[in-house]
Amino acid sequence: MLVQNFPFFSIVLAMFSGILSSVLNGKQARNVSLGVIGSTIIMSAAVFFWCLGNGESYTYMMGHFPAPWGNEIRAGVLEGLTALLFSVIMLLSVLGGMRHTFEDVEPSKVNLFFIMIDLMLSSLLALIYTNDLFTAYVFVEINTIAGCGLIMIRQKGRSFSAAIRYMIMSQLGSGLFLIGLTLLYDVTGHLLMSPAKETVASIEAAGRYEIPMLVILAVISVGLAIKSGLYPFHSWIPYTYGYATPTASAILSGLVSKGYIFLLMKIFYRVLGQENVIASRMVNVLFLFGLAGMIMGSVHAILEEDTRRMIAYSSVAQIGYIYMGIGLGTESGMVAAVFHMFTHSATKALLFISAVGLYEVSGEKKDFRSLRGAGYRNRLAGVGFTVGALSMVGFPMLSGFISKLLFATSALQSPHKMMLTLIGLAVSTVLNAIYFLRLVITLYGRAEQVAVKGKQRCSFVFGGAIVCFILLNLFLGLMSQPVVRAITEGLEMFD
């Protein structure tokens, strides 16, 4: 089937368009990027619906070396859905931050920016589709480099130090991940996921290599946790998200961290075996870190004055939610975690992009108080920000509420963690409400002195991006049922 080639096509297309863009100018590179992301959306949708229709996943052999040696891609319902949502969010983020991209980046380097976007897309897709641990590692590195480039390309003020911070923390994470892979290769002799899983199962059954397996699990989990910014490894988040150009912030916070989480889930299910992971109690560690992140991220956000850093700290809290869901160690907890991954991607990107629109009309100051009355000066951005904030707080009808509902109902199925989860959810929700609603009220407050006279008309593209984001949020909030069913089905296909 032609459709079965699409995952491979989309990865390679994104990669080669990066190479092509290096000889183009900024505008052409932009058009290439947009075209690639657009075609990725279509191809991911095709893959998703094909898998959903056929009710099965498939592996795709690359080159002509059959397993257990070659290099494989695997696509199922969950992979297709994630790729689809990620590329949609990527497109909207690129469109929403377009004007700033051309303002923040030196004209001669705009094409470099879009090369980074292409590489980012290709590496994210590869992380989603890969069935091979070493390929995963390679694309983790590509992803890191593209991320650094996206942060640094602003070439202003603190973006260098932010990029260096990101680089160091990310390298620490990938280093740990690599050690984990090496050990795993030592123990199993495989790099492809499926044969590795069989070997792991036989090792576990024989009761051998108990300590190395635990080390592997711990090292891989911690490595990917650092890269996705789980508390207490979050120190790079506020810098990178706070000082990059808006598109980069939206992509880094909305998508990149989720790519690693997706990889971690895939390794849990497809290599180490979810039941082994639960038996090893590693999930409890993730659960506690997640809970701590939920609370501490919000506390930091409350103490923060700079709007974008506030949104960045809120990501720490939301990543905490996702890890808490994984840490519940149940099927429904995992579904909730994946759903929250989507929720957070869509919402956080919306927040970053609409925050930009509000900044533009308030004199580009960092302090959140300077945004007073900005909701009147740029109405659409104000509405977008309000919807995003309400969704993060967990207002019914928006996607955040559904994730909280899913978390809470799945918590009720694991008796030991029930109270902790519910209390964590309640406390963090109230904390979320404190800083997000404070921001929203500021937006509609009475401006003491209007920073920028008159209203700036927001561009058509920006407006369209915001409206699409809002619709995406409403879709996840109102029609969550098919999404949840697809996630459940996709997780079942992982085994």
Add this chain to the structure above:
Amino acid sequence: MKGNMILLLPVVLPVLMGAIALGGKGFRGNRPLLLGVVFTGLAGGLLSTLLAVTGEAKLRLWQLTESVEIGFQLDGVGRFFAVLTVVVWFLAGLYSVTYMTHEEDESRFFGFYLIVLGVLIGLDFSGNLITFYVFYEMMTLTSLPLVLHERSKEAVSAGLKYLFYSVAGAFLALFGIFFFTAVLGDLTFVPGGVAEAASFRGKEGVLLTAVFCMVVGFGAKAGMFPLHGWLPTAHPVAPAPASAVLSGVITKSGVLALIRVVFFIVGPEQIRGTWVQQAWIFLSLLTVFMGSMLAYKEPVMKKRLAYSTVSQVSYILFGLSLLEPTAFVGALSHVVFHSLVKNALFLTAGAVIFQTGWRKVEQMRGLGRVMPVTLGCYTAASLSLVGIPPASGFISKWYLAQGALSSGCGAWTWIGPVILLTSALLTAGYLLPLTINGFFPGGDFDGRELEERKLLGKEPSWQMLLPVLLLSAGAVIFGCFPGPLLRMLSEIAETVL
């Protein structure tokens, strides 16, 4: 979407008109057009609600998740609250026509005023707990701009306080909703409760905790201790018609929430005689007494009325907490009476501010010479809140006391009525001095200041006077002829208890 679409009309129409009032820039300087939109919304809401409540109807909108659906259904309690809401809303809306001339941003006020009406009707028609919760949260958010209206520092901090208490309360209640979703699955409202003792076997402790969380959480909206702190701050800063409906109607949505949870989901049998019931009775009585005491000591008129709301709404909660039919009837009739009275009182306070600028009670000496009719209405409303027969407060308090005495709740059977009586005395103490000083300022009162400011005989315009007159007349007349209302409420009580 399946069912009778007429239920959607009273929800959507006001919201739509509100959105038009909010969005239209052309209204600036074109007041008649704005008022036209507003009254289309109000009158449309009124008529369609009256039309909707006459029939039996059910409406399923869509599935939110597999077990959760969003839908409406009509029952006695819903009809009762919806009609009350929409009538009071219409009268306070009429009052706003004049009152809002001295405030800014009229179109924003009227826009959100209408939207809240639609949301409240949705709340009353909700067919299950999740739908109810959705509208409950919307109500908090859409009523927030009414509190924030002046956008002064004081208003913003009051708005934040309102928001945090409401959100904290709602999420406390959400814990209970999560629990019931997991245990019961289907949360459609059924008179007498859907829960059966069997489904909670082994989870009694969690069940009671969840119910308690919901009592405290939803109690926040009704101003029940310990989450009452926002009410005396938030209600007075809003423009007078908004304070009136916030105090008179929106606090009742907390009451409705508790009715729905206790009598339609959990079932009164599950909590009868448990610590939750004891705690609920205790908290409501504490609030009754505390609210009255605080009102007695408060010098600012609107704040005094807000503290009085804290106290009076807890009368209703006390009646519910007894889980006894007579007390239930008393509680629901107090919902009506308090709504009418508190709206009349707040609108009077607003009229005084509008005509004279006086805010403190001590400034209002000689008010009887300025606006005798208004003060007369105030007096009638006050007397019925105190509970002097034949005005309406007497009826509800009679039923509450009767219910308490026959409830068999241990010592509460006599402590309850004692506190109710003490609080009634305090009510007279904080409401009537205005009447006395207003009509009989005393021999040493110097009327020259009133003459200089040309205040003598300066009644407010008919749009302001008429609602006050109707509301206070309603409060008295319902007391004289309570029969039909009480019969209807007894029927409701029979189905749930």
